[in-house]
Amino acid sequence: MNPIEDQLTGLRNRRSFMPLLRQHVGLANNHKTSVGLVVVDINGFSRLNATHGFDIGDGILKELALRLKQVARTQDYAARIGDNRFALILCRVMDKGHVDLAIRKVFRLLDLPFEIGGLRVKVAATVGAALCPMHASQADHLLRQAERALAAARAGALPYMIAPDIGVDGGISAHWELEVELGDAVASGQMSMHYQPKIRVADRALVGAEALMRWQHRSRGAISPELFIPVAEQTGQILPITAWALNMALRHAGQWGGPLSVAVNVPAQMIARHDLPDLVENALQLWGRSDTQLVLEITERSLVADHRHSFAVLSRIRDLGVRISIDDFGTGYSCLAYFKDIPADELKIDRSFVSGLLVDAASVDITTLIIDLAHRFGMSVVGEGVEDEATFQLLSRMGCDLVQGFLFSPALSPDAFRRHVADAASLVGTAGSAEPGELPPSAILAPGARSSAG
Numbered sequence: 346m347n348p349i350e351d352q353l354t355g356l357r358n359r360r361s362f363m364p365l366l367r368q369h370v371g372l373a374n375n376h377k378t379s380v381g382l383v384v385v386d387i388n389g390f391s392r393l394n395a396t397h398g399f400d401i402g403d404g405i406l407k408e409l410a411l412r413l414k415q416v417a418r419t420q421d422y423a424a425r426i427g428d429n430r431f432a433l434i435l436c437r438v439m440d441k442g443h444v445d446l447a448i449r450k451v452f453r454l455l456d457l458p459f460e461i462g463g464l465r466v467k468v469a470a471t472v473g474a475a476l477c478p479m480h481a482s483q484a485d486h487l488l489r490q491a492e493r494a495l496a497a498a499r500a501g502a503l504p505y506m507i508a509p510d511i512g513v514d515g516g517i518s519a520h521w522e523l524e525v526e527l528g529d530a531v532a533s534g535q536m537s538m539h540y541q542p543k544i545r546v547a548d549r550a551l552v553g554a555e556a557l558m559r560w561q562h563r564s565r566g567a568i569s570p571e572l573f574i575p576v577a578e579q580t581g582q583i584l585p586i587t588a589w590a591l592n593m594a595l596r597h598a599g600q601w602g603g604p605l606s607v608a609v610n611v612p613a614q615m616i617a618r619h620d621l622p623d624l625v626e627n628a629l630q631l632w633g634r635s636d637t638q639l640v641l642e643i644t645e646r647s648l649v650a651d652h653r654h655s656f657a658v659l660s661r662i663r664d665l666g667v668r669i670s671i672d673d674f675g676t677g678y679s680c681l682a683y684f685k686d687i688p689a690d691e692l693k694i695d696r697s698f699v700s701g702l703l704v705d706a707a708s709v710d711i712t713t714l715i716i717d718l719a720h721r722f723g724m725s726v727v728g729e730g731v732e733d734e735a736t737f738q739l740l741s742r743m744g745c746d747l748v749q750g751f752l753f754s755p756a757l758s759p760d761a762f763r764r765h766v767a768d769a770a771s772l773v774g775t776a777g778s779a780e781p782g783e784l785p786p787s788a789i790l791a792p793g794a795r796s797s798a799g
Contacts, residue, residue, distance in 0.1 A: 353403060354410035357424035362432060365422060367484040369436055370477045380477045381435035381444040384491045385413065385451060386499075388469040390429035397464060404461035405468055412454040416447055432491075439697050441507055441571060442673060444474050446646035448505050449613075471498050472505035480508040509572060523576050526562070530573075531589050536560050538593050539756035542765070543606070543727065543749045546741050551769055553606030553638065555749060556594040557756045558586075578614040587615050588624055595632035595639060597759045601766045606638035608670060613647030617654065622661040629665060640668040642693070659688045670727070674715060685722065692719040694745070696730025702739050709739075716744050 349361035357365060366382065373380040387393075387409065394402040406429065413423040413431055422434040433451075438444055451472060458465040473495025481487040490508045498506035509523070530536045540554035560568040577583040591609055598607040615621050629639065641662060648655045648671075659669050670691035694715055701708035712728075719726045728740045731750030740748060757765060 351410075351425040354407050354425050356410050356413075356431070357422060359424070359426045362422075362424040362426050363484065363488075365424075366434055366488065369422075369434055370482070370484045370487060372436075373477050374482055379438050379440070379479065380487075381433075381438045381447070381474060382476070382487050382491045383433040383435065383444065383448060383451070383472060383474045384426075384488075384495050385409075385431045385433070386427075386471050386473075386495055387429040388471055393466070393468075397461075397466065401461050401464060401466065405459055405466060408459050408461065409468065409470075413451070415454060416450050432488075438476065439695075441476060441479065442644065442646065444476060444507060445575075445613075448472050448474060448507075449646055452504060471495055471503075473498055473508070474505070475508040507575065509576070523568070523573060527573055527576060527582055527586075530560055530562075531586065533563075535562060536586075536589070537758070538590065538597060539758055540597070540607070540762040541749050541756040542754045542762075543608070543747050544753050546737075546745055546748055551605070551766070552747065553608065553640070554598075554762060555608040555642070555756075556590065556597075556610070558590055558610070559756075574612050578612055583612055583614055584618070584624075587611060588628070591625065591628040592632060595628055595637065597763075598637045598639075599632055599634045600759075600763055601637075603766060603770060604636045604638075605766070606640050606668070608640035608642050610642045610672070611647075613644055616643055616647040616658060619658065621658055622665065625662055625667060626665055629667075638668060639666075640670050640691070642670045642672045644672050645674050648687070656686060656688055663688050663690075684718075689724060691725045691727060693727040693729055696750075699728050699730045699736060699740070699750075700732070702736050703733075709743075712740075712745075713743055720744065 349357060351358040369380050372378070387405070390402065390405075393405060406425070409431065410423065410425065413433060417423050417433060418435075420436045422436075424432045424434070426432045433447065435444060435447055451470070455468060455470055459468050460466075473491045473493070475481060475487050475490035475494060477484075477487050480490045494506040494508040498504065537559045539557045539559050541557060542551055543553045543555060544550070545552045558570050558574075560570075560573055562568050574583070574586075577586050594607050594609045598605065611621070618624075625639070625641070633639070643659075663669060668690040669688060670693055671687065671689050672693045673695045674692045692715060694712055698708045698712050698715075702712060716726050725746040726744075727747040727749065728736075728745045729749050731737050731740065731748045731752050733752060737748060737752055754765070
């Protein structure tokens, strides 16, 4: 008998799991990387045993172990840490979104019935997750954070929860405080939209902007969308917030006075809603203009759970004349089997690849593949997080179509972006090298942006 393996499932057992977790948490701390911990607990397992017998229960445990192995990459680990509780150690994850994507893949695999001993059994689970060093820098604390998130998800009748960012010891209680305060954030004027310019690579012309939501809390200060968007999704507030963002972005874009696009981020949960096309159509009827191109940015992970339904929703939206952009493409757990059917017009290269282009050959290879793949399927490509001229020039040589990043401008307030567009347009008539309707390179550098000449 192998002392580090669970006898029933063949996964790591709890005794070997904790030293393994400590090892990878230590590596993450030493190398300034991140490790994710996902805890999966089968709902109503004692009832399953009582109804179908212990042999069926053991079969369910073994089948779940096999499915978790399908989620784990080669550098990840799966373990059984309790009677009906499992864990995934996700090594070298890039951010919380990467962990979220792995969790969604778990649920996608759980959607398939378990066939055990001639029976078809539907198995449900609750999941909690945490990241090192975001939520804890020690293994024991990281496990406690993930299990607290699981308990909070179960108490709130939610399928899963990732530990919130605010605080480590008081994280879960802070989550519930934010839930209450979020409902008043729009009405009280704490929520606003900012706009980061999108630049055409071929001629450095300003062609549009990405709308970015900001929450300036009265006492907490700036709160990241990475925190409050999951809270909104988990508490049912995502619909009104998304509707507000769509309407506000189109309203502001109508004041820019030029043929520009505005891209609005749509959270993953919204893609599953059958009424999303109606929400978009209502916003277009109120604020849409013929010289404003609306783009909806969706994350790659939002397509994982039920891609057929998601594709149908997105196709209806495209029929309204709206372009679809796939954000964070290539960050893992993706499936290319249905790529050819995605109703999308644009792929965005994740900033984690863009930031490594000058120092990491793998980032260059991946970016080249993404650009080639997109162009073969008639999609344009956006590189985000461009912060220096050398990276811009490399993306240009690779055939990237659009870019955004601090090299050109940070995200600007509505008034600042409107002035930026007006100032840039006024330079078109005075710049001898600029063609009508195009902005010269000097026109797209907003106040505070870095100039390659400086």
